[in-house]
Amino acid sequence: MFSSSEWHPLRIAAPVPSGSSVCLTTKTLNFMQVDGEIRPGTQVITYLSALSTGGQVYVTQSSSDRAAFEEGVTYYIKNYTVSSRYGQERLFMGPNTTTYKTAPLTLSFDAEKMAKDALVPPSVSVTGEEQDLFSRGGHLTLEGTVEHMQVQRMTTVRDTEVPILDVGIKSGSRILEVSLWRDQALSKFKINDKVNICHLRASVKATKLNSTIHTTVEVCNIHIRAGQLKHNQTHLSVRLKKYRRLLSCV
Numbered sequence: 001m002f003s004s005s006e007w008h009p010l011r012i013a014a015p016v017p018s019g020s021s022v023c024l025t026t027k028t029l030n031f032m033q034v035d036g037e038i039r040p041g042t043q044v045i046t047y048l049s050a051l052s053t054g055g056q057v058y059v060t061q062s063s064s065d066r067a068a069f070e071e072g073v074t075y076y077i078k079n080y081t082v083s084s085r086y087g088q089e090r091l092f093m094g095p096n097t098t099t100y101k102t103a104p105l106t107l108s109f110d111a112e113k114m115a116k117d118a119l120v121p122p123s124v125s126v127t128g129e130e131q132d133l134f135s136r137g138g139h140l141t142l143e144g145t146v147e148h149m150q151v152q153r154m155t156t157v158r159d160t161e162v163p164i165l166d167v168g169i170k171s172g173s174r175i176l177e178v179s180l181w182r183d184q185a186l187s188k189f190k191i192n193d194k195v196n197i198c199h200l201r202a203s204v205k206a207t208k209l210n211s212t213i214h215t216t217v218e219v220c221n222i223h224i225r226a227g228q229l230k231h232n233q234t235h236l237s238v239r240l241k242k243y244r245r246l247l248s249c250v
Helices: 109-119 182-186 222-248
Strands: 002-004 012-014 022-028 031-034 037-040 043-052 057-062 073-083 090-102 123-126 139-149 153-157 160-171 174-181 194-203 208-211 217-219
Touching: 031 160, 037 182, 043 109, 057 109, 123 194, 139 174, 160 182, 174 182, 174 194, 182 208
Parallel strands: 057 090, 123 139, 174 208
Antiparallel strands: 002 073, 012 043, 012 073, 022 043, 031 037, 043 057, 073 090, 139 160, 139 194, 153 160, 160 174, 194 208, 194 217
C-alpha cells in the first residue's frame, strides 16, 4: 500500500471501452427469513470506476448517488491511497483527496479492455467435458439442465448468515455440482430448467463450482417458448382460415 501527498505525475483516465468503465453494484448486507422464505435485507448501492494510466488499471468505488468519475474524462488526483489487498489495484479517496480534469489521455484498445476486465472479468464457456475443469483458473460459464437441487439453507460466513443453494447441472454427459451463494442462491428456477450461469469458480478440493460476486443466473427454456410459439402460430392460422371463409360468404 502507498499514499500520495503530492501531485502524482500519473494521469488517470476513465475510458469508454466496448462495455463500460463504470458499473453499479448492489450488495446485500444481510438476509432474513419471512414465513420460511429467505429474502434479502439491507442493500447498499456502490459505483465502481476503472481508471487507466495506459499501462496500469486502478479500481475505485463511490457509495454516493453517482459515480466519482465520468467516462471518457482524464484526471489528476492528489492525496489518495492505493492498495492491492483485494487482489487488484484499488484507489481509495478520503476527505483530503483532490481531483481535477486535465487534457485527454489517449488509450489503446488493450488498455480499454483491461479497464473493462477489471470491473467484470472475462468468463470462459465450458461444456463440462474438460479434463482440467477443476484445475484451471479464472471464471467459467456453464450452460446445462438442472438435474437436481437442494432446499435453500443459511450458513455462516465471516460471522454473517448468508443463503446457499446447491444444484446439480447436467452439461454434456456429466452432472456438475454448483453452489450458489448469497443473492444468487435466491435465483428462481426449477428442475429440468435450462440455465446459463456465468462467472463461476472451480474448487479443486470439493470438485464443484462456486458462484462469485460477478455470477448471474439466466433461465433459458427456449424449447418451452418455441412450443408456445408453435401453438400461437397454429391458433393464428386457424383464425385466419375462419376469417377468409367469412369473407368468401359476404
